Amino acid sequence: MAVTRRNILTDATARGQYALGVNLLKREFTGPTTASLGIPGTSRRISTYDLFVVWHHTAMSTMTPPQQGDRNAAHRGPVFFPWHRFMLLQLELNLQRVLNDDTFGLPYWDWAADGAGTPSQQRRSALWNAGAMGGTGSPVRTGPFRFNSNDPDGFRVRIEVDANGRLVQSNRGLRRNLGRSIPTLPTKVDTAGAIDMTPYDAPDWNTASPGFRNRAEGWSPPEAPALHNRVHVWVGGDMLPSSSPNDPVFYLNHCNEDRMWEAWMTRHGRTYVPLQTAPASLRGHRLNDQMLSLISAAMRPADVLDVRSLYVYDSLDV
Amino acid sequence: MSRPKKVRSTTQTVAAYVRSNAKHVRRTQMQHHAGTESVRTATHRGHEIVVKTRYDITIDGRPVTGHLGVSNDGHVHYHPIPNLSFASALDMVKAIIDVFPDRFTSKARGKKRDKHPSHH
Numbered sequence: 500m501a502v503t504r505r506n507i508l509t510d511a512t513a514r515g516q517y518a519l520g521v522n523l524l525k526r527e528f529t530g531p532t533t534a535s536l537g538i539p540g541t542s543r544r545i546s547t548y549d550l551f552v553v554w555h556h557t558a559m560s561t562m563t564p565p566q567q568g569d570r571n572a573a574h575r576g577p578v579f580f581p582w583h584r585f586m587l588l589q590l591e592l593n594l595q596r597v598l599n600d601d602t603f604g605l606p607y608w609d610w611a612a613d614g615a616g617t618p619s620q621q622r623r624s625a626l627w628n629a630g631a632m633g634g635t636g637s638p639v640r641t642g643p644f645r646f647n648s649n650d651p652d653g654f655r656v657r658i659e660v661d662a663n664g665r666l667v668q669s670n671r672g673l674r675r676n677l678g679r680s681i682p683t684l685p686t687k688v689d690t691a692g693a694i695d696m697t698p699y700d701a702p703d704w705n706t707a708s709p710g711f712r713n714r715a716e717g718w719s720p721p722e723a724p725a726l727h728n729r730v731h732v733w734v735g736g737d738m739l740p741s742s743s744p745n746d747p748v749f750y751l752n753h754c755n756e757d758r759m760w761e762a763w764m765t766r767h768g769r770t771y772v773p774l775q776t777a778p779a780s781l782r783g784h785r786l787n788d789q790m791l792s793l794i795s796a797a798m799r800p801a802d803v804l805d806v807r808s809l810y811v812y813d814s815l816d817v
Numbered sequence: 818m819s820r821p822k823k824v825r826s827t828t829q830t831v832a833a834y835v836r837s838n839a840k841h842v843r844r845t846q847m848q849h850h851a852g853t854e855s856v857r858t859a860t861h862r863g864h865e866i867v868v869k870t871r872y873d874i875t876i877d878g879r880p881v882t883g884h885l886g887v888s889n890d891g892h893v894h895y896h897p898i899p900n901l902s903f904a905s906a907l908d909m910v911k912a913i914i915d916v917f918p919d920r921f922t923s924k925a926r927g928k929k930r931d932k933h934p935s936h937h
Contacts, residue, residue: 530832537843547831553842559899560845560884568855568886574899592826662876662917664883664897665846706888706902717900728900739916741899793838794831795824802821809823 500602502591504758505813507606507751508625517606518632518643520594521747524548525654527597533668538658540668547593547794549658551586552744554793556660558582559741561791563783569705570784572791577700577773577784579716580760581800582791583753588809589795590750604810607758608751610730611817614684621733622678632748637736638672644747646672660742673746674736681724681732689726690817694763700772704781711763715756727756755817762815769804848884855887874910876921881913 505513525548534542536553558573570576591605613624627634633642640646644654659669693714700710706718713719717728724732730752731738737745775787782788789797857868874881884896892902893909898916903909914921
């Protein structure tokens with residue numbers, strides 16, 4: 500039976516279960532170590548939650564195809580939406596497992612609703628309360644992912660990216676800098692403008708493309724960074740580097756992006772381009788290309804165009 | 818179009834898939850892009866255009882070796898800072914310093930030099 504993904508600000512159960520599940524995955528170790536993944540330093544176990552950090556960074560560092568330097572295995576091209584849907588599905592399955600609750604659905608953050616407020620109101624959204632995701636700071640000192648120097652088993656950033664783009668070990672608290680790099684979140688005008696756009700994607704299949712994917716990812720005018728990118732930049736701190744899944748807010752942002760994609764397909768049809776007949780220069784982004792995987796069997800974009808048997812959203816009013 | 822079936826994860830399946838896919842992670846850990854060359858191509862009135870741009874960037878004398886790219890509109894991007902692009906490479910390097918504060922404190926600079934004296 501399909502689970503329902505709900506608004507984190509209006510569903511206290513989903514909010515609490517999400518925070519609980521993330522902390523359980525942070526403390527689960529299935530066997531992989533830093534040494535087994537080529538991460539330097541004394542070899543340490545990697546938690547299931549941190550494997551998602553590794554996976555995201557690896558996809559981002561894998562050029563698709565390798566002969567060009569723009570599109571990677573998860574971003575800056577058509578596969579952006581399918582790959583993140585694949586990632587969210589895997590997180591949801593693992594959260595269901597550790598919560599022992601097959602009905603759990605990932606919550607989303609309707610950031611464009613918060614975007615209607617003034618910059619100050621946006622920074623004071625209920626999302627950043629101690630009872631939700633906690634607040635801003637370096638480290639974050641409130642909420643379920645707060646830093647406690649006396650608790651070595653508490654929420655810590657254990658894997659991060661260095662300035663040269665390599666995974667390294669760390670042991671510090673989560674960082675956020677709400678509204679510092681950019682003062683405002685996207686608005687409903689922005690999301691509506693993206694949903695109106697067709698086709699899904701178009702040549703040159705990159706950050707200059709017309710179409711829904713590039714607008715929603717946040718590269719195209721009128722103002723970049725926009726939408727998805729803008730939310731990363733607005734939250735700041737650990738949401739800025741390619742290890743951004745370190746902040747559990749990462750998934751709330753992408754769940755809302757996924758909701759946008761579902762809304763777009765509901766209006767315009769469950770279509771995807773480029774098709775498999777597209778040239779090899781688009782390898783990694785075509786309909787039946789395998790998407791880069793780490794913790795499960797690989798999936799293809801074609802596998803995730805209709806997921807209504809797995810989950811639905813409580814609302815597609817984005 | 819296929820409809821995916823729910824495939825539950827277990828601690829055993831997670832461990833097994835990570836073992837089989839670890840090569841992807843190790844490969845990206847080996848990447849080193851000192852002196853990135855970007856190649857842009859286009860066709861105009863039947864003529865093939867190739868523009869190669871080489872960036873040699875250092876901060877405090879140490880090379881920046883993450884993957885850098887140049888879009889066709891001339892904006893530069895740095896994959897370790899994935900949600901931003903920059904009109905100027907100088908602005909991009911300033912952002913690198915801002916996003917990775919641990920790397921660019923004076924304490925970190927001294928520590929890195931001591932730890933990796935022959936690396937660069």
